[in-house]
Amino acid sequence: MGSIRIKGLGKAYRQYPTHWSRLAEWVLPWGRPRHQLRWVLKDINIQVYPGEALGIVGVNGAGKSTLLKMITGTTQPSTGTIEIEGRVAALLELGMGFHPEFTGRQNVFMAGQLLGLSIEELRQLMPDIESFAEIGEYMDQPVRTYSSGMQMRLAFSVATARRPDILIVDEALSVGDAYFQHKSFGRIRDFRRSGTTLLIVSHDRQAIQTICDRAVLLNHGQLALEGAPEEVMDFFSAMIAEREQNTIRQEQLADNRIRTISGTGEASIAGVALLNEEGKPVDVIETGAPITLQVTVDINRDIERLVLGFMIKDRMGQAIYGINTHRINRPLENLRAGEQVVYRYSFNADIGKGNYSVALSLSRLDSHLDKNYEWRDFALVFHVINTRKPDFVGCASLDATLEIKHHQHIAEGVATDALSD
Template identity: 50%
Template sequence: MSAISVQNVHKSFYTYSSEWARFAAWFGAPPKLKSQTDILKGIDFSIAPGEAVGLVGQNGAGKSTLLKIITGTMQPTKGSVTVNGRIAALLELGMGFNPDMTGRQNVYNSAGLMGFTQDDIDGLIKSIEDFAEIGAYFDQPIRVYSSGMQVRLAFAVATAVRPEILIVDEALSVGDAYFQHKSFSRIREFREAGTTLLLVSHDRSSIIAICDRAILLDDGHVRKDGAPEEVLDLYNALIAEKEGHLLEQITDASGRVQTRSGSGEATLETVRLLDETGKPTELVRVGSRVTLEIVAKVNTDIDQLVAGYMIKDRLGQAVFGTNTHQLGQVQQGLKAGDIVRFRFAFDANIGYGNFSIAAALHGHETHVEQNYEWRDLAVTFSVVNADHPEFVGMAWVPPVLEVER
């Protein structure tokens, strides 16, 4: 049995030709419409109990509408949603709060709407106040709260008791760094205890670190449902997609899915990782000197060319990235047929494990504008610790130790 099952869900918003036409439609008369806007166009997926799923997509893809339908605050035009378990949802910032009531009063009001009794809330109020950490503002009207304080209170209420299903929209992104860490620690605790999670975020690291899989919404459809890294790589490519651009995902010999996108004015001829002797390598020692070589071919005359790369860990989280725009080495006035070789030399001060490198060619500071080619998994390599003291983590940042007694 699924915790959440979404079956053929459609959602359309109508503009009627008149108020009489709207009224008549309530009683089954054929609708007379000025316009119809289709937001969701047949959404199908299910989430198993205890599973964590990330929901991503560009603005206007239908994410917030879908969440409102799942939580029951909006009805679908067509299709059905089945939910098995108590939902706690943190959607729009401050949704359900009365601005003229104090934080404490809003806790009683919101928790009551969630089904808690007065005695339940009396027993929880101290822990909610402690977790929110808003001090004297707890007894001040919500209207004097900052957006971050509203998030603190809303999250504290929604997670006062571990829910069977937790749905979190982008609201946490407005909180301060300390509270974001605190909130995600609680989310991880709930996950370990069996809570089903549906997380909407533009933060790649959050999705990859927490979620078992991800769903990409695009123009009201499920564009891809799969491993977080594959879905997020496709989402990254979609952001820069324009009409006529290449956009493909292929499975390499190791079974990993590689995403390529771009307009083709310049293309990646070769991408290689070289060791200290200049030979291609897939095995790197911690701290050793390596060179990333990117060879670009210019296919049409272009004003400028930027080359960049991103090192990612085995889960797809960014380790380090830069490009020639940020390094002050933009190439100007290139002609069709030109070949440009870029060599990025650096010390591999990263922890041991498996890594990949995404390479990109574009015309501006980032690939979002004038994306000539973006290629994920352009290089894969492993880092081993052959000659340094044992350590843990993603980075090699050795300290100079002094001890006094």
């Protein structure tokens, strides 16, 4: 199994005010420096343990791709060290190592050798590569005739033709169609179960939270946060929504989970409760029971439009159900400072047993990315039990009904159940 240890890693590029400055420094190397250093990454310390899956997130320009390139050796660090144990396979830039005039089959041999595979190994693996890529006759066509999705299919198939000790995947998978994305992540999960160490860069919250054990957030070239995937993704979502006068803060709950709260504060959540049929607050409910989510909102400054949304998430942070007042055409308009609004969403808890949390959003339109008054993760945590229905598996209670028709077997014109001694 592979491991990665990164200590004090940094990458800086030289910036020159003019082309003449670059020339002067080259011609007169003993003279004064004529450049300034622009640090893309600075003081990065990360330990990735054998068999662990680490997600790397951050806005564009945060340094994610530069970090992966240094780990794979395509870019050299300015400071710090990287220690790697095990064979690395990387899928960074789409079609990296492919020659557009060569066929897919020829490119497999070239790209495969860059990954350390021999010609004989690639010949043996070729049927599996073709089968997984599913590009048919295009395998023997020039790569310049490929769509971006086809290039990704072939690149992923080559990179994962043999299970590596360490697999590094950048955003390239986002190019493919839904079918191949599902197929690719299935192979990644299989590798994980077999002990492959995984580094994955993605903006896909579901991918990070379902695959990764841990996540790190890069911001302006520095390590801004490290922790559980859900905690990091919550903070990242809040950071994306940040605007002028926005604040982001995190609170530790009684069960040690981290709650992220962000927003401008023009409207804020004053209270939230889950009510049973009698209108009493509860934190344990029965599958299928009618419940009401009550949210009290304070209006702190005049607001032209207010939308309340909620999302129920399972213990892994995956969305189970979400809705807001914009989507049901019930926004409130022209609210004044000092007002208070009480919302009550009523529904049946048709979900499976387990722990769930509720995230709340106060915004101007459909998304809190437009105007975020307040976004609050773990606004409420509740537990679902099932003592009245069959013990089903999964997160949705569909109440499937069953009909069975048992037909008698007819042989040579005689019903079997009509035979007797």
